[in-house]
Amino acid sequence: MSDVRTRFDLQPDQIPTAWFNIMPDIVKAGMEPLPPLSPQTKEPIGPDDLAPLFPMSLIGQEVSTDEWVDVPGEVIDAYRAWRPSPLSRATRLEQSLQTPAHIYYKYEGGSPAGSHKPNTAVAQAYFNKEAGIRRIATETGAGQWGSAMALACQMFGLECDVYMVKASYDQKPYRRVFMETFGAGVVASPSDKTNSGRAIREAHPDSTGSLGIAISEAVEDAATHEDTNYALGSVLGHVLLHQTVIGLEAQQQMAMAGEQPDVVVGCVGGGSNYAGISYPFMAGKLRGETPDMRFLATEPAACPTLTKGRFAYDYGDTSRLGPIVPMYTLGHDFVPAPVHAGGLRYHGDSPSLSLLVKHGHMDAVAYTQNEIFEAGLLFAKTQGVLPAPEANHAVKGAIDEAIAAREAGEERVILFNLCGHGHFDMQAYDDYLAGSLPDFEFDAADEEAALANLPEVSIPV
Ligand SMILES: Cc1ncc(COP(=O)(O)O)c(C=O)c1O
Missing domain, CATH: 3.40.50.1100 (Rossmann fold)
Structure with a gap:
């Protein structure tokens, strides 16, 4: 039996009792969050404009400047069905990659719906x-x-x-x-x-x-x-806020492991699971406590918002009904190719995450379908957990980091979020195994057409 510890479990009473809000740190670090705009007037919107869609309690969280927001007792009771979620060290994957890196993953696939959602x-x-x-x-x-x-x-x-x-x-x-x-x-x-x-x-x-x-x-x-x-289920501030239970637990678990991540990796559709794991760690970077910690957002090559999109004000939805927000976007008319990672087929990203990428606090990388399924299959075979296609982007990012560590001869500590299992995605795995998975390339002509329809607003980004 190996004496390397691979499981870091928290007790039920260690479920976080408050969510972490990154916005005060973003402001203190000199970044300027821009307001959402009305799709009709193109002027900044206030809480009342959102009232037909959301309860005031969630609107309050959307604009909150408090660092901590209490989790109601009823929500903690609901969390108990799957939280705290496990953090594991992927030693078999490390061995198969022959890497000196330590790879840790937080597993959100154990929730009743199979993901962080x-x-x-x-x-x-x-x-x-x-x-x-x-x-x-x-x-x-x-x-x-x-x-x-x-x-x-x-x-x-x-x-x-x-x-x-x-x-x-x-x-x-x-x-x-x-x-x-x-x-x-x-x-x-x-x-x-x-x-x-x-x-x-x-x-x-x-x-x-x-x-x-x-x-x-x-x-x-x-x-x-x-x-x-x-x-x-993503993009908005209150959604990202709720997901910070992932990173808050991971901080306690990394402390149990006696390590601090050198790099935090996750996949990005609208940004909620990646913000969830990374924002509590990002606060340390923005405060100058862990200036060298790196952050890697991964996305599909078929919908490369962070790597090929434009930072601009855009509509969050195709029919221009919801607010106009400042974010990396491929244009609200952009319809991504039908990749199996359906949760990553969104034309934009969360404004706070976009801001962090724009200011160089986070890096981003895009992968093709075949690249991510190759990574996911290696993870499944070594660790016994079959990731969702979305999560395979994070797996690929972690594997590439581990290979880079091997090549540099560095004992890097890698933390990634395994945001969901792939048990409903067997058709995708079947297509990959049959060698018939198309690698949709991003079409620059589509991008040009979609970006041509960005709204004209008077606030510069
Ligand atoms: C398993 C899984 N991962 C990731 C995502 C992407 O969303 P987000 O970037 O908000 O985590 C989705 C969205 O549907 C998802 O279902």
Whole structure:
């Protein structure tokens, strides 16, 4: 038996009791967060503008300047079903790579929905229930967020309707059944239930959908029904805030391991799981306590927002219903190729994460589908855990770091977030094993066309 410790478990009473808000540190470090703008007036919006979509408690968190926000007791009770989540050292992967690096991973796939998404879903369901809301309308890319929201609504007694990106609806029928099992209604997006969906279907009858389109449908549904609110699984400040339970636990667990990460790696769709693991560590960097710690965001080559997008004000959704926000974007009209990592097919990124990349505090890298499945398969074979296609981007980033450490002869400490399992993604693994997975390349002409439609705003970025 090896005497190298590979599991770092926390006790149930070590679930964080407050979420960590990075915004005060961002401001103190000299970065200037820009306000969201109204899609109608293009002027900065206030809390009241968001009231048709979200409860005031969540809007308050969205604009909070407090460093800590208390987690309600009911939410901690819900967290107990899967938190604290384990942190493990991937020694078998290290051995197979012949690397002196230490690779640690935080595993969020053990939640009831199979990913990090319930960390915010239960919080959002709780605050909506508190505000007297009856029903939630939301979208889902890979099906992970919809599953989390269906589960959370069931836990807190809310109805739930999910607009599921058509590419994923067709690729992952069992994700739909999972959501329906928890009582949610699920339609393929673009659907004929909303004006936004009908307009897209008319213009593009073969549309495979996108997160931008599905968001438009869910926002329209919520805005046109008094008893219904909207819930978003990524991008917004309060979503990232709730996910910081991941990094706060990981800090305690890395302390148990007696190590500090040299680099923190994660995949980015809208930024929530990566912000979740990285922001508590990022605070140390911004405060000058750990100036050399590096941060690596990974994304698909088919939707390379951080590596090939433009930092600009853009609409968060295709039909221009939601706020205009400052972020890295490929344009709100951009429909990414149907890669299996459906949760990473979003044209933009969270504003705070975009700001950190823009100011050089975070690096970003993009990988093709075949690269990430090769990495995911090696991880599955060595560690026995089969990652979601989204998570495979983080696995690839960690493996490349470990190889670079080997080549440099350095004992680097790598921490990455394994944000979800891939048990509903076997078709994707099957395609990879059969050698028939297309490597969608990013089309610069598409980018040019989509970026041409950025809104004209008077605030410079
Ligand atoms: C498993 C998984 N990972 C990552 C993501 C990307 O979202 P985010 O960047 O907000 O973590 C998703 C989104 O659906 C997801 O389902």
